[in-house]
Amino acid sequence: MRIKQLSPSLANQIAAGEVIERPASVVKELLENSLDAESKYIDIFLESGGSRLIKIRDQGGGIAKQDLALALSRHATSKIATISDLESVGTLGFRGEALASIASVSRLTLTSNNGDDNIGWSITSNNEIRAEKQSRGTSVEVRDLFYNVPARRKFLRTERTEYLRIDEIVRKVSICRPEINITLSNDGKITRNYRASSSNEDKMRRLRDAFGQGFTENAIYLDEHRENIRLSGWVSLPTYSRSQADQQYFFVNSRVIRDKLIAHAVKRAYSDVLYQSRQPVFALFLDIDPTAVDVNVHPTKNEVRFRDSREVHDFIFGVLHKRLGDVSPRELLKKPNLDQYSSIPTQSKFVMEGPSQDLRSNTAIHKNQMPLKGVSEIISDHSDDMPPLGYALAQLHGIYILAQNEHGLVIVDMHAAHERIIYERLKIAEKDLKMQPLLIPVTIAVAPSEVNVVDLFSNELMALGIELSIASEESLIIRAIPSLLPVSNAEQLVRDVLSDLVEFGSMIKIHEKKDDILSTMACHGSVRANRKLSLEEMNALLRAMEETKRSAQCNHGRPTFSLLTVSELDGLFLRGR
Known part of the structure; x- marks a missing residue:
């Protein structure tokens, strides 16, 4: 079979298969053009979820009449001209493929005016140019998407599904470009109206529209920069997470991107504060020198490559890890409206009439009974010096500590x-972890594979504060363990650490998983269930929690404490109803 040159229309349809997948792809490409044109107002009109009509109107710089035909040609753009331009792209679009691809699979009409009068010019997919009434800016009308590609059209979802995909695109743009007014209409009804905002309060309003009220109430703000790189935005507290990664928005130089490197950095930052496979929620913005990032990776422009990927990864991880570590119990226990407590009455003495009254009145405890204080009085007594986690009251079933703070009842695991x-202390002391020699060394039976691990990684074990010697092919002698851990758990501690080393297998993995090994050690060093604690010990634990980073979650991501406010307790007993 002879080699043939494809016709321009067929080549455009093939290219459109990569760029235009569905109505949301059209909206994304046209929105990027409007943003590059520096429009402050963008209106989006849809019919049938975008499958019948997509119309986007902006008030940008517009296109000159003589450039209209070129605008619908492949690889024609005003945004780059040389190789050096491609290496430092500062605009969202640059490939010159979008309009040509859209025109090849739809009935497109492009109308634009780059002057101050109200006379513009329009061009259709058939390259017909005529004068039109048009204010300064550009209007693109896309009708009957995939009308000439039936195979693609039948793969479109329901109108509502396609609309929701467009809504997601518009939502992302509204978050990264809060200074732009954007309206979205579907079948004649305005469904979104994002007004331009500059204050943090307005930006939080857009975040609330995107993620819901729950996120804004459980989000923390960060803004860190180093030389030519800056990371800012909002991330959810570890206590607010989702089962899916569907609310994770990352922007590089205002471009929405998906990147495994960034996803890994965020995952690592949350690794020891999120429970199992839960996913954080975030909207993060990375500003970086355009020459340090390559955006010419994929036709959809959703992927990028960083010139120094390790530096970017470590910067993102470091900023997030530090910010999450700085979240204190005081920040987590947001102060409720205490005015609602002011009307809570003090509880009167409980008096029963009848013969049993004399019996009770003779007991010592009732002879010395003091009137019970109301919650409002207790709070006022300690309002000036009450620590965030309050003061311990009792221990429940040898598992939980019950404490009272200014908001209500704190329950601590x-x-x-x-x-x-213990885990955080081990991480701090890791570089100079002191060992405590065992008065009587302990001999344990192990598998031959575990003996080999001790032989291979004896230096790494010493760095962890564990000294072992080989007694035989199937036994080891424990001579020392970290001084932070109790001697009573030495055997089980060593077995679990050896199990981790066998699993990780290589030096690289061991360094990557060192925190997991320290976590295992911390688990063995912590107080066990059914251990009776005095009030002094319980209060010491509460004070240590307040001073420890990431103390709201254990090493496995489970919460360490929970708060029941007075109003929530009132609800349990139907008080005030």
Whole structure:
């Protein structure tokens, strides 16, 4: 079979298959053109979820009449001209493919005016040019998408599904470009109206529209920069997470991107504060020198490559890890409206009439009974010096510490809390972890593979504060363990650490998983269930939690404490109803 040159229309349809997948792809490309034209107002009109009509109107710089035909040609653009321009792209679009691709699979009409009068010019997919009434800016009308590609059209979803995909695109743009007014209409009804905003309050309003009220109430702001790189935005507290990664927005130089490197950095930052496979919610903005990032990776421009990917990864991880570590119990226990407590009455003495009254009145406890204080009085007594986690009241079933703070009742999982405290101390002391020699060395039976691990990684074990010697092919002698951990758990500690080393297998993996090994060690060093604690010990644990980073979660991501406010307790007993 002879080689043939494809016709321009067929070549455009093939190219459109990469760029234009569905109505949302059209909206994305046209929105990027409007943003590059520096329009402050963008209106989007849809019919049938975009499958019948997509119309986008902006007030940007417009296109000159003599450039209209060229605008619908492949690889024609005003945004780059040389190789050096391609290496430092500062605009969202640059490939010159979008309009040509859209025109090849739809009935397109492009109308534009780059002057101050109201006379513009329009061009259709058939290259017919005529004068039209048009204010300064550009209007693109796309009708009957994929009308000439039936195979693609039948793969479109329902009108609502296609609309929701467009809504997602518009939502992302509204978050990264808060200074732009954007309206979205579907079948004649305005569904979104994003007004331009400059203050943080307005930006939070857009975030609330995108992620919901729950996110804005559980989000923390960050803004860090180093030389020519800056990371800012909002991330969810570890206590607010989702089962899916569907609310994770990352922008590089105002471009929405998906990147495994960035996803890994965020995942690592949350690794020891999120429970199992839960996913954080975030909207993060990375500003970086355009010459340090390659955006010419994929036709959809959703992927990028960084010139120094390790530096970017470590910067993102470091900023997020530090910010999450700085979240204190005081920040988590957001102060409720205490005015609602002011009307809570003090509880009167409980008096029963009848013969039993004399019996009770003779007991010592009732002879010395003091009137019970109301919650409002207790709060006022300690309002000036009450710590965030309050003061311990009692221990429940040897598992939980019950404490009272200014908001209500704090319930602490003492093992989980102590585990986090030990873990953070081990991480701090890791470089100079002191060992405590065992008065009587312990001999344990192990598998031959574990003996080999000790032989291979004896230096790494010493760095972890564990000294082992080989007694035989199937036994080891424990001579020392970290001084931060109790001697009573030495055997099980060593077995679990050896199990981790066998699993990770190589030096690289061991360095990557060192925190997991320290977590295992911390688990064995923490207080166990059914251990009776005095009030002094319980309060010492609460104070240590307040001083420890990431103390709201244990090493496995489980919460370490929970708060029941007075109003929530009132609800349990139907008070005030």
